[in-house]
Amino acid sequence: xxxxxxxxxxxxxxxxxxxxxxxxxxxxxxxxxxxxxxxxxxxxxxxxxxxxxxxxxxxxxxxxxxxxxxxxxxxxxxxxxxxxxxxxxxxxxxxxxxxxxxxxxxxxxxxxxxxxxxxxxxxxxxxxxxxxxxxxxxxxxxxxxxxxxxxxxxxxxxxxxxxxxxxxxxxxxxxxxxxxxxxxxxxxxxxxxxxxxxxxxxxxxxxxxxxxxxxxxxxxxxxxxxxxxxxxxxxxxxxxxxxxxxxxxxxxxxxxxxxxxxxxxxxxxxxxxxxxxxxxxxxxxxxxxxxxx
Amino acid sequence: xxxxxxxxxxxxxxxxxxxxxxxxxxxxxxxxxxxxxxxxxxxxxxxxxxxxxxxxxxxxxxxxxxxxxxxxxxxxxxxxxxxxxxxxxxxxxxxxxxxxxxxxxxxxxxxxxxxxxxxxxxxxxxxxxxxxxxxxxxxxxxxxxxxxxxxxxxxxxxxxxxxxxxxxxxxxxxxxxxxxxxxxxxxxxxxxxxxxxxxxxxxxxxxxxxxxxxxxxxxxxxxxxxxxxxxxxxxxxxxxxxxxxxxxxxxxxxxxxxxxxxxxxxxxxxxxxxxxxxxxxxxxxxxxxxxxxxxxxxxxxxxxxxxxxxxxxxxxxxxxxxxxxxxxxxxxxxxxxxxxxxxxxxxxxxxxxxxxxx
Numbered sequence: 001x002x003x004x005x006x007x008x009x010x011x012x013x014x015x016x017x018x019x020x021x022x023x024x025x026x027x028x029x030x031x032x033x034x035x036x037x038x039x040x041x042x043x044x045x046x047x048x049x050x051x052x053x054x055x056x057x058x059x060x061x062x063x064x065x066x067x068x069x070x071x072x073x074x075x076x077x078x079x080x081x082x083x084x085x086x087x088x089x090x091x092x093x094x095x096x097x098x099x100x101x102x103x104x105x106x107x108x109x110x111x112x113x114x115x116x117x118x119x120x121x122x123x124x125x126x127x128x129x130x131x132x133x134x135x136x137x138x139x140x141x142x143x144x145x146x147x148x149x150x151x152x153x154x155x156x157x158x159x160x161x162x163x164x165x166x167x168x169x170x171x172x173x174x175x176x177x178x179x180x181x182x183x184x185x186x187x188x189x190x191x192x193x194x195x196x197x198x199x200x201x202x203x204x205x206x207x208x209x210x211x212x213x214x215x216x217x218x219x220x221x222x223x224x225x226x227x228x229x230x231x232x233x234x235x236x237x238x239x240x241x242x243x244x245x246x247x248x249x250x251x252x253x254x255x256x257x258x259x260x261x262x263x264x265x266x267x268x269x270x271x272x273x274x275x276x277x278x279x280x281x282x283x284x285x286x287x288x289x290x291x292x293x
Numbered sequence: 294x295x296x297x298x299x300x301x302x303x304x305x306x307x308x309x310x311x312x313x314x315x316x317x318x319x320x321x322x323x324x325x326x327x328x329x330x331x332x333x334x335x336x337x338x339x340x341x342x343x344x345x346x347x348x349x350x351x352x353x354x355x356x357x358x359x360x361x362x363x364x365x366x367x368x369x370x371x372x373x374x375x376x377x378x379x380x381x382x383x384x385x386x387x388x389x390x391x392x393x394x395x396x397x398x399x400x401x402x403x404x405x406x407x408x409x410x411x412x413x414x415x416x417x418x419x420x421x422x423x424x425x426x427x428x429x430x431x432x433x434x435x436x437x438x439x440x441x442x443x444x445x446x447x448x449x450x451x452x453x454x455x456x457x458x459x460x461x462x463x464x465x466x467x468x469x470x471x472x473x474x475x476x477x478x479x480x481x482x483x484x485x486x487x488x489x490x491x492x493x494x495x496x497x498x499x500x501x502x503x504x505x506x507x508x509x510x511x512x513x514x515x516x517x518x519x520x521x522x523x524x525x526x527x528x529x530x531x532x533x534x535x536x537x538x539x540x541x542x543x544x545x546x547x548x549x550x551x552x553x554x555x556x557x558x559x560x561x562x563x564x565x566x567x568x569x570x571x572x573x574x575x576x577x578x579x580x581x582x583x584x585x586x587x588x589x590x591x592x593x594x595x596x597x598x599x600x601x602x603x604x605x606x607x608x609x610x611x612x613x614x615x616x617x618x619x620x621x622x623x624x625x626x627x628x629x630x631x632x633x634x635x636x637x638x639x640x641x642x643x644x645x646x647x648x649x650x651x
Contacts, residue, residue, distance in 0.1 A: 185381050185383055185386075187379040187380075187381050187383035188383045188384070188385055188386075190348075190350055190370070190377070190379070190383065191377065191379060191383040191384075191385070191444075192385070192396070193349075193350075193369075193370045193371045194348060194370055194371070194373075194375055194376070194377040194445075195371075195396050195397035195400055195444070195445075195448060196371050196372075196374075196397055196400035196401055196448065197371055197396075197400045198371055199371075201400065202371075205396075206385055209385075209387040210385075210386060210387060
């Protein structure tokens with residue numbers, strides 16, 4: 001430490017120089033477009049004149065006042081919440097089972113779990129559409145077995161979007177929980193058993209609390225990705241069931257109302273950031289004592 | 294529980310196979326109530342697997358584990374009433390010291406008032422009063438170890454299993470905790486099995502030592518007997534230092550050791566390769582021509598407490614230690630005689646390749 005302290009003043013510019021390429025890339029590729037989008041959201045738009053650079057809060061006022069946008073935002077976060085909850089319910093046991101598997105099976109199942117992430121989003125979503133669509137395998141089987149008379153609607157439904165998004169986002173939760181499980185001392189579970197806890201009690205009282213940080217950070221990843229998802233809602237929800245991301249796209253490309261689209265995007269970003277920060281703060285406060293350092 | 298006649302813990306024919314590999318091979322061990330027995334052996338000798346089978350975490354391929362006369366093999370680990378101290382301590386990181394210790398009582402549905410007083414007593418026993426509200430990671434290794442001991446004992450288990458409990462501590466702390474562990478075990482007089490690869494730990498703590506190698510028990514005896522009367526070359530060399538010098542029966546009915554002829558003791562094995570086991574501290578250096586075996590001092594090493602001599606003889610190199618009494622020692626190159634008391638030497642069978650094997 002002493003040597004480092006002595007050496008620091010002489011090379012104080014070095015860390016900045018070394019990180020400059022990264023910082024420049026970050027500025028050019030992320031900060032600049034975001035700033036431009038934010039700026040754009042304050043411009044005004046009329047059908048007659050198109051975009052003008054006079055600044056106003058009109059776009060935000062419109063979004064906040066219009067029920068149409070309320071529905072879209074409610075749907076966006078409702079969908080994200082549903083995907084997150086289902087991912088937790090499926091992903092946590094999945095990670096636990098994965099953790100208990102022997103090495104060979106684990107490698108195979110890890111591939112199965114990560115599968116959805118390896119398939120391009122359009123292919124995967126169209127696959128779901130083929131599988132669950134009006135004339136899809138599921139509906140045709142059910143109809144032919146006489147279990148249903150009219151096909152179950154999946155396309156252009158909220159359920160459809162939640163199912164397809166859970167499929168692709170659940171792996172993130174599994175990975176977060178699994179990483180947490182690997183850091184856990186397996187002897188703690190054995191200790192709980194030896195002290196008289198049943199298997200269920202040992203999991204609930206000893207394993208689950210230890211993997212909560214993994215579950216919670218996995219939730220955050222899944223929620224953020226679900227709330228900002230575009231391709232899956234675009235294909236399955238289409239223009240009938242818009243979410244914030246697809247609404248933005250529509251304003252930009254169909255209505256040509258770029259400023260309004262930008263305002264939706266900015267509101268989505270701000271809401272997600274707020275949720276992330278509040279969540280993180282809450283998690284840190286709750287687990288700081290036992291899990292840091 | 295019923296007071297059983299005979300041994301409190303009885304392990305019979307205990308075997309564990311993993312495919313072709315035999316981890317524990319037909320192990321038999323009897324431990325009386327209140328006794329402290331160590332399972333001692335090198336890593337991979339099956340001692341931990343044995344412990345885990347007693348605890349119920351590993352299902353045996355065959356054999357029985359009886360505690361107080363009751364066969365435990367089909368009993369799940371949470372119904373065995375066994376206290377375990379793990380090598381990693383395995384404290385619950387999200388619970389305070391008090392919550393950790395109270396866990397077993399909570400599982401047994403002990404009322405909260407009694408629970409609190411028993412937790413207090415247990416923490417007092419391991420001298421951790423005042424740290425109830427700390428989290429495990431806020432404690433030193435030694436303190437964590439004590440919490441683990443308190444947590445295992447507070448439920449008043451029938452049996453205490455210690456899995457290399459001191460191996461993660463530094464040498465000085467280890468010595469302190471050894472003494473403390475022994476004191477606590479005596480005070481609560483609980484039947485205890487310690488798994489360790491540290492021979493001095495086993496010798497210091499145990500009433501009896503069970504030396505394991507390759508999944509088998511080589512010897513079960515008091516620490517003194519294990520050291521003084523090792524049953525095999527493996528035990529002789531694993532417990533302390535020991536010279537193993539090849540000997541053979543000669544035509545005249547004696548044992549040939551290099552140029553020397555020794556009388557055959559009545560317990561000498563009738564056939565097979567033999568070695569004379571001789572502790573370095575039991576050999577004395579005498580004048581050339583005297584003693585049993587002549588040799589030349591190849592090295593004389595001094596560590597303050599004692600001298601270590603490496604003596605070249607016709608029977609091979611012999612190590613000799615001598616307590617430092619302040620006098621200068623025999624210098625390198627000196628021709629000496631090696632003498633020992635016949636009672637200090639034992640003739641043991643050795644494997645074909647001379648490896649330590651019982």
